[in-house]
Amino acid sequence: MKGNEALAYGALISGLNAYFAYPITPSSEIPETLAREFGSPEHPEFRAYLQTSSEVEAINMVIGAASTGARTMTATSGPGFSLMQEGLSYAAAMELPFIVVDVNRAGPGLGNLGPEQSDYFQATKGGGHGGYRNIVLAPNSVQEMASFPSLGFSLAFKHRNPVVILADAFLGQIKEDIEFPEILPDQLETSWATTGATPERRHLLLSLHLDFEDQASHTEQLGRKYAKIEKTEARSEEYMTEDAEIVLVSYGIASRLCRHVTNQMRSAGTKVGLFRPITLSPFPSGPLRNLADDGKKFIVVELNMGQMLEDVRVAVEDSTRVGFANRLGGLLPSSKEIAEKVETMRIGN
Amino acid sequence: MKGNEALAYGALISGLNAYFAYPITPSSEIPETLAREFGSPEHPEFRAYLQTSSEVEAINMVIGAASTGARTMTATSGPGFSLMQEGLSYAAAMELPFIVVDVNRAGPGLGNLGPEQSDYFQATKGGGHGGYRNIVLAPNSVQEMASFPSLGFSLAFKHRNPVVILADAFLGQIKEDIEFPEILPDQLETSWATTGATPERRHLLLSLHLDFEDQASHTEQLGRKYAKIEKTEARSEEYMTEDAEIVLVSYGIASRLCRHVTNQMRSAGTKVGLFRPITLSPFPSGPLRNLADDGKKFIVVELNMGQMLEDVRVAVEDSTRVGFANRLGGLLPSSKEIAEKVETMRIGN
Amino acid sequence: MKGNEALAYGALISGLNAYFAYPITPSSEIPETLAREFGSPEHPEFRAYLQTSSEVEAINMVIGAASTGARTMTATSGPGFSLMQEGLSYAAAMELPFIVVDVNRAGPGLGNLGPEQSDYFQATKGGGHGGYRNIVLAPNSVQEMASFPSLGFSLAFKHRNPVVILADAFLGQIKEDIEFPEILPDQLETSWATTGATPERRHLLLSLHLDFEDQASHTEQLGRKYAKIEKTEARSEEYMTEDAEIVLVSYGIASRLCRHVTNQMRSAGTKVGLFRPITLSPFPSGPLRNLADDGKKFIVVELNMGQMLEDVRVAVEDSTRVGFANRLGGLLPSSKEIAEKVETMRIGN
Amino acid sequence: MKGNEALAYGALISGLNAYFAYPITPSSEIPETLAREFGSPEHPEFRAYLQTSSEVEAINMVIGAASTGARTMTATSGPGFSLMQEGLSYAAAMELPFIVVDVNRAGPGLGNLGPEQSDYFQATKGGGHGGYRNIVLAPNSVQEMASFPSLGFSLAFKHRNPVVILADAFLGQIKEDIEFPEILPDQLETSWATTGATPERRHLLLSLHLDFEDQASHTEQLGRKYAKIEKTEARSEEYMTEDAEIVLVSYGIASRLCRHVTNQMRSAGTKVGLFRPITLSPFPSGPLRNLADDGKKFIVVELNMGQMLEDVRVAVEDSTRVGFANRLGGLLPSSKEIAEKVETMRIGN
DSSP: OBHHHHHHHHHHHTTOOEEEEOOOTTSTHHHHHHHHHTTOTTOTTOOEEEEOSSHHHHHHHHHHHHTTTOOEEEEEOHHHHHHTHHHHHHHHHHTOOOEEEEEEOBSSSSBBSSOOOTTHHIIIIISSSSOOOOEEEOOOSHHHHHHHHHHHHHHHHHHTOOEEEEEEHHHHHOBOOOOOOOOOOSOOOOTTOOOSOOTTOOOOOOOBOOSHHHHHHHHHHHHHHHHHHHHHOOOEEEESOTTOSEEEEOOHHHHHHHHHHHHHHHHTTOOEEEEEESEEESOOHHHHHHHHHTTOEEEEEESSSSSHHHHHHHHHOOGGGEEEEEOOTTOOOOHHHHHHHHHHHHHHO | OBHHHHHHHHHHHTTOOEEEEOOOTTSTHHHHHHHHHTTOTTOTTOOEEEEOSSHHHHHHHHHHHHTTTOOEEEEEOHHHHHHTHHHHHHHHHHTOOOEEEEEEOBSSSSBBSSOOOTTHHIIIIISSSSOOOOEEEOOOSHHHHHHHHHHHHHHHHHHTOOEEEEEEHHHHHOBOOOOOOOOOOSOOOOTTOOOSOOTTOOOOOOOBOOSHHHHHHHHHHHHHHHHHHHHHOOOEEEESOTTOSEEEEOOHHHHHHHHHHHHHHHHTTOOEEEEEESEEESOOHHHHHHHHHTTOEEEEEESSSSSHHHHHHHHHOOGGGEEEEEOOTTOOOOHHHHHHHHHHHHHHO | OBHHHHHHHHHHHTTOOEEEEOOOTTSTHHHHHHHHHTTOTTOTTOOEEEEOSSHHHHHHHHHHHHTTTOOEEEEEOHHHHHHTHHHHHHHHHHTOOOEEEEEEOBSSSSBBSSOOOTTHHIIIIISSSSOOOOEEEOOOSHHHHHHHHHHHHHHHHHHTOOEEEEEEHHHHHOBOOOOOOOOOOSOOOOTTOOOSOOTTOOOOOOOBOOSHHHHHHHHHHHHHHHHHHHHHOOOEEEESOTTOSEEEEOOHHHHHHHHHHHHHHHHTTOOEEEEEESEEESOOHHHHHHHHHTTOEEEEEESSSSSHHHHHHHHHOOGGGEEEEEOOTTOOOOHHHHHHHHHHHHHHO | OBHHHHHHHHHHHTTOOEEEEOOOTTSTHHHHHHHHHTTOTTOTTOOEEEEOSSHHHHHHHHHHHHTTTOOEEEEEOHHHHHHTHHHHHHHHHHTOOOEEEEEEOBSSTTBBSSOOOTTHHIIIIISSSSSOOOEEEOOOSHHHHHHHHHHHHHHHHHHTOOEEEEEEHHHHHOBOOOOOOOOOOSOOOOTTOOOSOOTTOOOOOOOBOOSHHHHHHHHHHHHHHHHHHHHHOOOEEEESOTTOSEEEEOOHHHHHHHHHHHHHHHHTTOOEEEEEESEEESOOHHHHHHHHHTTOEEEEEESSSSSHHHHHHHHHOOGGGEEEEEOOTTOOOOHHHHHHHHHHHHHHO
C-alpha cells in the first residue's frame, strides 16, 4: 500500500467524519482514496467529503467542522499549506482539534514534486501570525503514515490543538506492508464543541479578545498548554546511540537513509548512531541534550537548507559539535556523502 | 507625524511606483496616507494604488508589479500577512524585490489591535513553504518608520529579495518628529525585469523547476544569496554594552522600554546594556556572540512567548546565561518587572 | 406547513441527491429544512448538502453534481439568482437536468423581502447569455410548492433541461395543509451522464463548439427541443373563463388574489374569469389565444412593471384588449383596485 | 481601424476616466487598446485601468467608480456579461451611469467566437433580478463603434442609467474608416455623486429599501424614468421603407447584410425595405407600428433563435405578417436565403 493510501485508511479507521481539501500532488492519493471510500457502508461516520475551490476555503471548512467536535482532516502540499496559514492561526486561537497533512514537495514557489523537508519551519514555528504552536508528527514509514492519523486525533482532542502530519513526496509514494492501528475510542472529549445554540449559549469558540488583559490571559493559557505538551508529548527514537561517537539527527524519509548509513558504518566498525525526532514540535530536546552531555557529536541530515539544525543547536549548545548534511530539489544525499561527513567529523575530534 | 504616516511618506520619497493592499488596523494610516497622495503631481512615479479584494490578491498583484522592476509595496497586519504566505514563497523563488509591511497586532486569530511581536517567526523563518528567507527590518522609532522604506527598497533590489518591515501597533500610532531620508537613486538594478515579450524572450521569472537537479541548483543559489546577506547585511545597535554584566536583547517597541530601563538601572549603578537587532533576518548573531564570549548574561525582552529567544540561544550557546521577560495581549512589561529580572539574574551570578 | 418547508420536503420525496446553495431570505427555510433532514436514515439517497461560499460556486457545484445524473437542487432569491446566470447558460448548453428555486423578493439591487414577480423576464427569457430557455414553473399554493419539485425533476430529466421554480416571498412563508405527491420512479433517464472515465469515453458534457457549423447544429438541436417543450409542456388553469367578458391573467401569489376578486365580482354578477399560467416558460399562448379569438378582454395582474404582459400581448395581438394592474415594492394591489380596472375595461367595451 | 479599437478610442475621446474588466475574446482589442493608451499625456483624465480577477469584481468596481461621477466603462462577452448581472441590477437600483460593452459571441455556455445576437434578451429585458431596464445601443458599423461611447455616456448621465453597447464578434473585428465624434462637454450632471462624506451626508447611493412603500415609490420612480426614456430615446433608421411591401427588421451586423439584400432585390424590382433599430431598449415600437398600420409585412432577420422577434410581434400585433430568418453558431444567412424568405412572404400575400 502506498503511504498516501495508508494515511487515508488510517484516518478512516480513526473515525474520520469530515474531509475538506483541494487536491495537489504529491498528496493526491489521499483525496482519491477517501473519495472512493466515501459513502461506503463500512464508514457510516464519514459524513462529509468536499473538494473545495481553494485551500483558503478548505481550512475554513475544517474550522467549521472541527468546531462541532467532528474528526476533521485536510491534506495538501506546500503551496496549499501556505494558503492555510491564516486559518491555522485562527484554529490555534480557538483551540480546535484536527489534522492537516502536508506532503512536502521541493522548493519555494511551485517547485517540483520531489521529496524535501523545507516546510519544517512553517509547520513547527507556525507559518501563521500570532505565535501559536502546532503539534507536528513526522512519519518515516508507510506504517506510521497509517498509524499517525489515530495518534494525531488522539493528541489533537487531548490538547484541543491542531496537529500537522509532515510527510514528504517519497513517503507518500512508496509501498510497504502495514498493520492497521487499533481504532480510537468512540468518544473523544468534545464537551467544548458548539453543537447548536441553547438558551444558555454555553459554548462559544472565538479568537477575538479586544481587551488586552483578556488576550494576555488567553495567550498565557495557550502558553501553559504548549509547555505541558512540550513536557509530555515529545517523542523520538534512538538507534545505536549508546556508544556512538557521532549521532545522526534526522527525521522522515532522510532518517531511513541515515539508518542505512548507520548499519553500513557500524559493519565497518565506526561508532555511529541515529536520533530520530518523531514529534518535530514539541522538539525532543531533552534526550538530545542527554546525548550531548555525554560529549557526543551530531550531524543533522535534512532535505533543506538547515531548519531542524537550529533546534538541534539550541539543544546541544555547542555549534562545534553540530555538523550538517543535506540535499535539495527533491534529491537525496548519497550514503557516501553522509559517511564522509561522519568520517570528517570523527577525525576532527 | 504618526509612524504609519511616516512610513507612507518614506515610501513615496523612495520612489514608490505601486501599492496594492487590503486595509487592516493597525496599519490603516498607511493606505489612507497613500490614497490621499495618489494622483498628486508631486509623485508622478506613483502610478498604481489599489485596494484589492483580499490579501491573497494583494500579494499576487505585488508579484506582478515587482516583476516589471517597479518599486512595489503592500502593508498589512497579522491575519493579512498570513494570507500572503503563499505569494511570499513564490516571490522568494522568483527573487522579486518589494516591501511588505506587517504592523503586528496581538494574539493568534483575530486577536486585538495592541502591540505584540508574535509574528517574529513568521517573518524571519518564513511562514510560507519551501525554506526561503525574507530580509526583515525592525524599526523602533517614527524616524526609522520613515527611513526603512528607502533602506528596504535598496536592500530588496540589491539582493533581489522581498523585504519585510516588521512594525507593531504602537510604532504605527505614536507621533515623533522626523527627518526624511535622502532619496534613492532614480535607477536601481532591474535588468532582470520582465518588461514585455521580445523575440529573444530574455527574461522569464518563474518558480517551477520540474527537474530535480535544476531545482537543487536554484535552491543552492538562493542559499548562497542568503549566506551572503547574512554575512553583509546584519545590523544591530549596542547601548552601554561594553562593561555591562547583563545585556538586554530587544527590538522594536520593546527595545525603547529596555533603553529606558537601562538608563534607570545605570543611574542606580547596575551594569546593564542593550543589544538591539535592527535586522531580525539576517539575525546579528556575530556581535551577540562576541558579547557572549565576554561572559556576559542576557535577558531577551519580547512581546511574545519567546521567539527571538531561540535565535539568541543559538548565538549564545549557554541557556543558563539567557533569561526571558515578556508580556502578551498588547500589554508591555513594566520597567520594574524587567529591572527585577535583571537583579535576579545578576545575583544568580 | 410553510411553503418553503413544503418545497424542501417535496424535493426529498422526489429523491433529492444533492443540494448546494448560499442561504438568502426569503428562501432560508429551504436550506434550514434540508439541513435538519440531512443525514436522516429516512433519506439515504440525500447524499450531499453544502452551504457554498457564494451563488457562483453553488450553481457550478450543481452543474458538477447534475452531470453525474444526480437529482440536484439549489434555492436562492433575486441577487443570488443573478449570480447564477453564467452557470445557467452553461447548464443549458450542456443540457443538464436540475432545479433552481428562485423565491422572488422585491426590487432590483438589495430591495426587500416582500413578494414581487420582477424576476419573470430573468427566469423566462434567460438572464444568461446565448439565447437558451429554462422551463419555469410558477406555484401558487403550498400544495404546489410541495408538488413542483417532483414535477420539476420529472420535466428536467425528460428534456435534459434546467427547471426554475419561481416562487415569491409570500408563498415561501404562508402555511397551508398539503398532501405530498407520489414519489418519482427510482430510475430517471440518465444514460447521458458522466459517471467515470472509461476506455471508450462515451460521455462528454461540454458547451464549447469552436466550429461554427458544429455550434449551429448544437443550437438548432436546442431550438428543436425548446419547440417540442413549447408544444407539449405548457400548463395553465382556467377559472370561470367560459362566459367571461374580462379575463384576469395572473400567476403565483397574485393569481390567488385574482381568484378572490373573480369570486367577489361573479357574486355581483360581473362576468370575470381567471387564466393562470402554471408554466411561465413555455408560456401557454395557445389557450390564451383561444380566449382572445372569442373576443374577450384581458387584464394582466402582476407584481412588477409589466413583464408577463409582453407574452400576453404577443398571444392576444390586440393591445386595446389588454389592460394591466400591478403593485410594487412587496405590496399587493387591493381587490378594489383590480375590480375597478375590470369595471373600467368592461365599460370601455 | 478595427471596431473594437474604434470603440476604445471613442471612449477615450468621450473622457473615459476608469476602465475595469477581465479580458475575453472577441472583445480583447478593447482592453489592449486602452492599456496601450493608459498613462499617455494625451488622456490625463483616464486615471484608472484595471484587469480585475473576474467579471463579478469588474462590475462592482465599475459601480464604485461610477458612484463618484466618473465616466466608467467595462467590456466583455457573453459569459462575462452573465457574471455581471447581479451588479447590473444593483447599478440600476442605484441609478448609476456607465457603459457596459458586450461583444456577443455564439452559443450559450462557452460557445465560440463567431458573431451571434443571442444576448438580446439578456441586454434588453434585464438578465439580472428585479425588473430594471438598461438602455441598449446596437452599432452596425465601425463608425458607430467609435461614436456610441460618446452617445452612451451622454444618455447614461442624462438619465442616470447603465447603457449597454451590444456589439458582435464581426463588428469588433472588421476594419473601416471612421471619423471621430465630437468630444463630450467637460461637465456632465453629477450632482448626485458621492464624492466624500460631509457633515450633511447629502449623497447616499443605495439599493436597499426595507420599507415596502419606500421600495414601491422607488420602483415607480424608476418606472417613470423608463417610460420617459421609451418616449424620448428610441432610435431607428429606415431604408427604402416608404413603398416597401416587405420590410426587413434587423440590427447590428445582420442589418448590413439586409441592406445589401434590399439593394439587390430593389435592382430586380422587388419592393423591399429595411427597418433598423439603433436602440434595442427602448425598442422603437412607434415607427414600426406606423409601418404595420400601412399594411406592410415584416421579416425579422436575427442571429439567434428569435428574440427581437417578440418585440416586433408586440409592435405589429399580427403574427401572420411577421416572418423570421436566422442563422446560428456564428454563421450568417446567405443573401439568397433572405431573398427567398422575402419572395415566399410576398407571394403568400
